[in-house]
Amino acid sequence: MTGRPTITQLAAELGVAPSTVSRAFTRPNLLKPETVALVQKAAEAAGYVPNHHARALSTGRAGAIGLIVPDIANPFFPPLVRAAQNYASDLGLSVFLADTDEDANREDRLISRMAPQVEGLIVVSSRLPSARIRQIADSQRVAFINRDVAETYRVLLDTSAAIRSALTHLSELGHRRVAYVGGPPQSWANKQRHSAVDNFSKVHALEVTHFSADPGTYDAAKALADSVAASGVTAVIAFDDVIAHGLMGGFAAAGVDVPKDLSVIGCDDTLATTTFPALSTIAVNVGAAARRAVAALSENPGSTSLTGARIIFEGTLVLRGTTGAVRPASSPLTLEPELDHPAARGVQTGRRSDS
Amino acid sequence: MTGRPTITQLAAELGVAPSTVSRAFTRPNLLKPETVALVQKAAEAAGYVPNHHARALSTGRAGAIGLIVPDIANPFFPPLVRAAQNYASDLGLSVFLADTDEDANREDRLISRMAPQVEGLIVVSSRLPSARIRQIADSQRVAFINRDVAETYRVLLDTSAAIRSALTHLSELGHRRVAYVGGPPQSWANKQRHSAVDNFSKVHALEVTHFSADPGTYDAAKALADSVAASGVTAVIAFDDVIAHGLMGGFAAAGVDVPKDLSVIGCDDTLATTTFPALSTIAVNVGAAARRAVAALSENPGSTSLTGARIIFEGTLVLRGTTGAVRPASSPLTLEPELDHPAARGVQTGRRSDS
DNA sequence: TCTTGTTTTGCAAACGTTTGCAGAGAAAAG
């Protein structure tokens, strides 16, 4: 009849003080074991569940963290969300999720709105200007993922070493001209990958051509495929797997064979096994990053902001089916217009007659 | 140096009562406009943000809803989460996200744990037994998506009409034998699609063979591709796009051409444009479903449970590149083992005996 | 038996809001 049972009701029912009931849950070692058992039995029977809000009000601990991502529909984020949520759950924390829709203003508003009601915030791939980020980090408990602003708490998925390996590998396969197809221009990861390609291409004397898929969607990348193929490169490194995938879609439609005509390397390992051929890519430990961020928020809960830290997880190159030796110079790549149906071309290795 | 300012502090500072400050935010029409302005200015200056927990405790309104999904990494869910979050945000609600990992026990625990701290729960594709669901629905405010238990509030994405269209279309293309490749067996959507295929195949005198990809992953489906191809069907309807995609991966590896050798129709339209060829599928309005569920929770907030309702959004068939005329009987499908792709080995010719 | 020390429990005050009720003015009506 009444709503949910409260601690006070339980206490009355048992003839003990509310504080006793409370302690039975939060500090059972202060109570006689039999009292604890008694209370727990009654709680169980009555279907008692503690009221989070009351507890938060009393203790000052929210029991929840906020997680802010630019676009949950981008396959990079769900595994991260999942890992964060799982780990938070282990720590007894719930997670608020919010999606900024890649919009900096929305992100800013969301941060202000969520911050006061949570233990801390995880902001992934922030689109906010550095100055604002620093300001936020000063007054809120927030851990950033994939955004590198000095003196904030940030965990970074660094792919530069793996990109170096990728370039070495391509070089060993005989490639001399490679493309980098970038993603969202404001993204830290994009800038970082962009310059990694630039820097390490030098050591192998590779010539690199830059493209940018903006927005970083499958379709945008697909639309770019022809230009990339026509640019004369023999290998492409994509900002992420969805762009790599889009490019492959475009290549297939244009009759460009991967990896015979063109090698492709993705990044993030989000889709890699679902492409055909399976995508060579750079695997990145999003789970570790998410857990580290959650842990940072749960540690020393009193403080009003997190102390600066820069935590790096390195990606690793994983070679699958989309990288191969550069095609002989004798048979230069030409784009073949599609005949009856694009499926006939490109997608099926081993079926093509011109190899 | 003190933490966040409170209503009481603001009140003291302004020489008014806390209740006045409170009303300035929640019932400004009760106050003299100049008082409201005064308070707002001071609040702004002090950086006051209301304490959600205190408010929740006082009003009994949590200002948040919970969203429970089986696996956020499955591409069906992110768009749903996104829509729910956006709409909730418009209504001034935050959203808690939780992932059950396809585990009924975990789901049950999560529901009990979240329910008391939110305005209501949205449970998507519940894996719980009907009896338990009914029980939960009795005592909690919960809207189910894609789970059809009588007398609960449920919104369903019904694909049966679209499946009928799909079968009609296949029939018109000359197909006589089709396969249904199912997904998670406990899933309502799977049962619903399964029987839709069964029912409507009769009207076109189609022979249907059933397969099941369990778990409903890309890899599981890919592993099934050979059996499906060998079963003698000329078209396949997949439980969802990821299974369709997995099958296509398997087919490609085995040298089976889509749509020449085999037509494929997916479901949910989550990946459709990212496959090659672009996947014919059944589009489904997840956004509408999510919004309806959120709206249901925000309506008449007092009640302890939602009144039963059954809301249906119908899917629509969208034809892209993976459906085509059945191949002429003169050139029956034979699997060509491929040399460089191990997946092609071990292909069974001969029909699968399935009922 | 009387201290003394340890467990175990209860009391009551917080935590930051909201809100029913009532008081204080001011305006309107007589």
Place this chain on the structure above:
DNA sequence: CTTTTCTCTGCAAACGTTTGCAAAACAAGA
């Protein structure tokens, strides 16, 4: 100049916990 009616504001009690402090119960040492 009263009386009545409004408009605006304050008081204080709730909401369900937690927790410092003190009382009570019990055990052990003298």
